[in-house]
Amino acid sequence: MKKFVQLNKIEPMRFFVVFCILISSILVSCRKEKAEWVSNWSLPLVNDTLNLKNLVTDSFLAVNGTGNYQLEINRNILDINLSDYIDIPDTTISQKYSIAAGSLNVQPGTSFVNNNKDHLFDLQGAELKSVVISQGKIKISVENPIETKTIFTVKLPKAKKDGQAISKTFYAPAGSNANPSITSSEIDLAGYELNLTGTNGDGFNLLQSQMIVQTDDSGIPVTVNNFDTTKFIIEMEGIKMNYARGYFGDLTVQDTSDLYVEFLDKITSGIFDLPATNIQFIISNGIKVSARATLNSLTNTNTYSGTSVSLNHPQMGVPFIINQATGTWDSFFASIKTILFTSSNSNVEQFIENLGARQKLDFKLELNPYGNISGGWDEFFPDSKLQVMLKAQMPLSASMTDLTIQDTFELNIDSDQESTHISEGKLRLMVSNAFPLQGEVKLFLLDKYGQTIETVIGSELIPSSVYGTLISGQLQKSDATIYFDLNKNTLSKINSIKRVVVKVVLNSPDAITNNSDFVLIPEGAFMAFKLGTAFKLENRF
Amino acid sequence: MRNTFIILFVLGFQHAFGQLWMPIQYDTTLIGHEFILSGDNSYNSTSLQNGVAEGLFKGGFISVFEIDDSYSKHRDLNRLGKNIQAEFEYRNYKKNIFGNENWGFLVKGGYYLIGSAAYSDDLYGLIFKGNDHFLGSTAEFSGTTTNVMGFQKVGFGVISKKEKSSITLNFVNVSNVYKGNLSTGTLTQDADATSIDLKVDGSFSYTDKNQFSNGLGAAVDLDFKIPFQWLNGRKAYIQLQAKNLGFAYMNQGMKNYSIDSTYNYSGFNFDQLFNNKSLFGNDFSLLDSLQIQTERKKNWVALPCLFQAGKILDENYQGKLQSLFGLRVYPTLSYTPLLYLGFNYRPVKILDLGLIGSYGGFGGFRAGFYTNLDLQKIQIGLGTEDILGFFSQKALGESINIRIRCKL
Numbered sequence: 001m002k003k004f005v006q007l008n009k010i011e012p013m014r015f016f017v018v019f020c021i022l023i024s025s026i027l028v029s030c031r032k033e034k035a036e037w038v039s040n041w042s043l044p045l046v047n048d049t050l051n052l053k054n055l056v057t058d059s060f061l062a063v064n065g066t067g068n069y070q071l072e073i074n075r076n077i078l079d080i081n082l083s084d085y086i087d088i089p090d091t092t093i094s095q096k097y098s099i100a101a102g103s104l105n106v107q108p109g110t111s112f113v114n115n116n117k118d119h120l121f122d123l124q125g126a127e128l129k130s131v132v133i134s135q136g137k138i139k140i141s142v143e144n145p146i147e148t149k150t151i152f153t154v155k156l157p158k159a160k161k162d163g164q165a166i167s168k169t170f171y172a173p174a175g176s177n178a179n180p181s182i183t184s185s186e187i188d189l190a191g192y193e194l195n196l197t198g199t200n201g202d203g204f205n206l207l208q209s210q211m212i213v214q215t216d217d218s219g220i221p222v223t224v225n226n227f228d229t230t231k232f233i234i235e236m237e238g239i240k241m242n243y244a245r246g247y248f249g250d251l252t253v254q255d256t257s258d259l260y261v262e263f264l265d266k267i268t269s270g271i272f273d274l275p276a277t278n279i280q281f282i283i284s285n286g287i288k289v290s291a292r293a294t295l296n297s298l299t300n301t302n303t304y305s306g307t308s309v310s311l312n313h314p315q316m317g318v319p320f321i322i323n324q325a326t327g328t329w330d331s332f333f334a335s336i337k338t339i340l341f342t343s344s345n346s347n348v349e350q351f352i353e354n355l356g357a358r359q360k361l362d363f364k365l366e367l368n369p370y371g372n373i374s375g376g377w378d379e380f381f382p383d384s385k386l387q388v389m390l391k392a393q394m395p396l397s398a399s400m401t402d403l404t405i406q407d408t409f410e411l412n413i414d415s416d417q418e419s420t421h422i423s424e425g426k427l428r429l430m431v432s433n434a435f436p437l438q439g440e441v442k443l444f445l446l447d448k449y450g451q452t453i454e455t456v457i458g459s460e461l462i463p464s465s466v467y468g469t470l471i472s473g474q475l476q477k478s479d480a481t482i483y484f485d486l487n488k489n490t491l492s493k494i495n496s497i498k499r500v501v502v503k504v505v506l507n508s509p510d511a512i513t514n515n516s517d518f519v520l521i522p523e524g525a526f527m528a529f530k531l532g533t534a535f536k537l538e539n540r541f
Numbered sequence: 542m543r544n545t546f547i548i549l550f551v552l553g554f555q556h557a558f559g560q561l562w563m564p565i566q567y568d569t570t571l572i573g574h575e576f577i578l579s580g581d582n583s584y585n586s587t588s589l590q591n592g593v594a595e596g597l598f599k600g601g602f603i604s605v606f607e608i609d610d611s612y613s614k615h616r617d618l619n620r621l622g623k624n625i626q627a628e629f630e631y632r633n634y635k636k637n638i639f640g641n642e643n644w645g646f647l648v649k650g651g652y653y654l655i656g657s658a659a660y661s662d663d664l665y666g667l668i669f670k671g672n673d674h675f676l677g678s679t680a681e682f683s684g685t686t687t688n689v690m691g692f693q694k695v696g697f698g699v700i701s702k703k704e705k706s707s708i709t710l711n712f713v714n715v716s717n718v719y720k721g722n723l724s725t726g727t728l729t730q731d732a733d734a735t736s737i738d739l740k741v742d743g744s745f746s747y748t749d750k751n752q753f754s755n756g757l758g759a760a761v762d763l764d765f766k767i768p769f770q771w772l773n774g775r776k777a778y779i780q781l782q783a784k785n786l787g788f789a790y791m792n793q794g795m796k797n798y799s800i801d802s803t804y805n806y807s808g809f810n811f812d813q814l815f816n817n818k819s820l821f822g823n824d825f826s827l828l829d830s831l832q833i834q835t836e837r838k839k840n841w842v843a844l845p846c847l848f849q850a851g852k853i854l855d856e857n858y859q860g861k862l863q864s865l866f867g868l869r870v871y872p873t874l875s876y877t878p879l880l881y882l883g884f885n886y887r888p889v890k891i892l893d894l895g896l897i898g899s900y901g902g903f904g905g906f907r908a909g910f911y912t913n914l915d916l917q918k919i920q921i922g923l924g925t926e927d928i929l930g931f932f933s934q935k936a937l938g939e940s941i942n943i944r945i946r947c948k949l
Binding site: 033034035036037038039040041042043044045046047048050428430530531532534537541 | 596597598599600601602603604605608668669670671672673674676733734735736737806807808809810811812814
């Protein structure tokens with residue numbers, strides 16, 4: 001009571017203020033930390049099924065009589081279009097005319113020039129008589145030095161489309177010798193057939209032109225002298241042909257063709273064994289010109305082992321003649337040459353089993369090796385090509401021993417350990433496997449330098465279907481749930497992980513001996529994945 | 542003196558402490574000036590125990606035991622509310638307002654953060670335990686609502702010099718609003734977590750701009766003391782109070798998400814992951830995938846107004862025991878009408894002790910206690926609406942009220 005009386009004597013306002021500040025300071029000093037708790041979350045990540053049905057529709061696979069898949073490889077490995085090698089280069093041609101000497105009085109409406117000329121193209125050994133243009137254009141310009149309006153008619157009598165020759169009329173304004181008037185126009189040449197036999201019809205590489213010049217009816221009389229040169233210029237640009245006839249010359253193409261099979265680069269190690277195998281090289285000549293070809297070499301290189309294997313066969317390195325195609329524009333028949341590579345006449349098994357992702361074909365092709373024996377009647381048509389195709393038909397059967405396939409995925413996670421984050425968890429892979437292959441899955445977590453930070457190994461193998469139960473026909477499947485443990489230690493380094501390497505080690509075990517053996521892939525084989533997470537979330541707010 | 546007020550005001554914005562339970566005494570003493578600082582910091586729920594709520598509001602680790610214990614208290618539909626407010630008021634009885642010698646004036650200012658939510662037990666389970674808890678079943682969130690608003694006000698009003706009844710017109714600045722509802726919400730999962738079905742129909746709006754002012758408005762505070770005949774021929778007084786009765790226009794706009802869709806997710810396929818760049822590309826939008834509509838709207842919002850009617854204490858009563866009771870309502874929040882009944886005991890002239898029971902509001906039954914020290918010119922009141930909350934982590938609320946009054 002005594003204390004209260006004493007308090008009461010304190011100046012009230014001062015006490016009020018001091019008390020308020022005191023209470024406020026105490027409350028303000030209560031520092032708030034984040035709320036934290038742990039919850040458990042399971043979410044699906046991937047749900048898909050791998051099968052070979054798409055490859056069947058792509059004519060890569062087929063089902064054979066025993067209900068198993070077989071390889072049906074039919075692939076172009078070389079495609080030569082002759083128009084890439086024989087072409088009419090960008091060319092400028094011109095035709096000039098002036099009277100021989102002295103001067104000439106020209107009344108209005110008088111034609112005073114009618115001049116024909118053949119223009120020669122340099123086609124580097126080819127002697128073409130007729131071509132059809134698929135794309136390209138010409139620009140025609142006329143120059144008038146006459147001091148009255150003048151009419152130029154420029155004709156290409158043997159450049160026709162639908163029977164109509166190119167003919168262009170220009171109304172050129174009056175000009176002078178020092179400053180001739182210039183008029184020009186462009187024509188799209190697509191679809192035009194050019195007869196290159198010249199004015200007489202017995203030449204080659206010759207384009208005929210005609211220039212007619214007359215003064216305008218409504219103009220004035222003028223004097224034309226021998227210094228007045230009328231002129232037209234034709235600029236041909238971007239000419240592509242889809243038909244040509246003539247002698248194509250003794251063209252030689254020597255080149256290499258590189259083929260990269262990306263999937264094979266994901267196989268890093270292991271043994272892949274094939275049964276006896278046949279493959280064919282089919283050389284198809286759709287051009288009416290005889291040729292001589294040489295397959296110098298076909299080599300593949302395994303990126304990981306560094307091993308290169310060259311295909312050996314009696315035909316390799318030995319020139320062979322390819323006959324010309326037969327038929328006409330509408331119906332021509334390619335000439336076919338087949339080279340068969342079997343296990344008995346080549347090392348084709350070893351070549352494929354090398355699993356080389358980088359394939360290199362070295363070839364040489366000579367046109368008209370015996371000269372102009374066709375009498376200048378070589379031809380190619382719009383669809384004419386010289387192709388080399390690889391064709392194989394074999395059971396999809398192989399024996400795999402620790403065949404290792406790996407792929408790398410970029411990862412960039414920014415996890416703040418002071419905020420809500422995943423503290424630990426598991427990836428759960430539920431798999432149903434109807435392939436007769438057994439797989440072990442490993443994850444390698446790499447830092448930005450490519451150094452392995454952690455290795456996460458699946459809790460068990462993806463079991464081969466040979467150990468499973470029958471679904472239908474001869475199709476069996478095995479089910480498994482595989483866990484990948486992502487412990488606290490691993491997840492604490494999540495920010496450092498920049499790449500994940502997924503490595504699958506495949507074997508093709510026999511159900512009884514468990515040793516790798518040749519297996520056949522039954523029709524409808526699939527592998528269904530359901531990848532999900534089961535993790536602890538440390539919530540921090 | 543002026544600096545002191547500034548300090549007080551600033552401190553009042555940084556935290557909060559409260560007032561609501563403090564006994565308002567009918568005091569007809571004629572005085573010149575009056576300063577009142579009041580504050581409330583309270584939390585209450587039908588189901589969320591303090592072990593969890595303290596972690597949420599104050600920070601710290603919430604254990605699985607606390608989460609599970611609280612979960613067991615949850616029913617199909619649950620409520621919780623949080624009320625933080627600090628208010629300063631100056632009353633001048635010397636001046637005559639509008640030429641009326643019975644009216645003085647008052648100025649006041651305050652900070653308020655008031656929010657409530659109604660939610661299902663499954664929503665609690667999903668947040669605190671994760672979706673593992675619902676594998677092979679359906680979690681139901683329908684009926685979830687939340688409404689949280691943080692605002693400040695300054696006001697000017699007239700006050701009767703004798704009864705201390707007042708009317709105040711306030712200018713309001715709204716800093717934050719969070720408002721949402723789910724009329725339909727279900728999450729169905731299979732037992733091995735390979736498929737999720739989500740059905741949602743609802744919307745959520747919030748002030749996404751992190752700035753002091755997102756909306757402006759006006760509100761009225763009313764405080765009337767009305768005498769009535771009580772037991773034994775005594776006169777008693779009822780206080781009718783309305784606070785923050787008004788609206789604000791969100792002139793900076795609010796971001797609104799609305800969704801009415803059914804979404805099934807069972808994982809991405811390989812094409813989406815490796816070939817179809819849209820999943821990880823710049824054009825991928827989770828909101829679009831979930832068919833969530835986004836828009837920015839400027840709209841009016843109702844302030845979380847309070848209505849309270851109740852018998853208050855008579856400061857001039859000579860006995861030692863007085864009753865107080867009443868009814869309190871927050872009509873815009875998930876708040877059931879709260880009834881309270883209590884007794885005030887005055888062992889000595891300068892000390893009041895009170896015990897109050899209440900039912901309703903954001904929670905259920907609660908027992909409160911207060912003490913008020915009257916040093917003639919200074920009164921200091923300290924109380925709680927939830928005694929159990931001070932002692933038990935299993936209680937369903939916490940509360941601290943404070944009121945300091947200085948008479949000159």
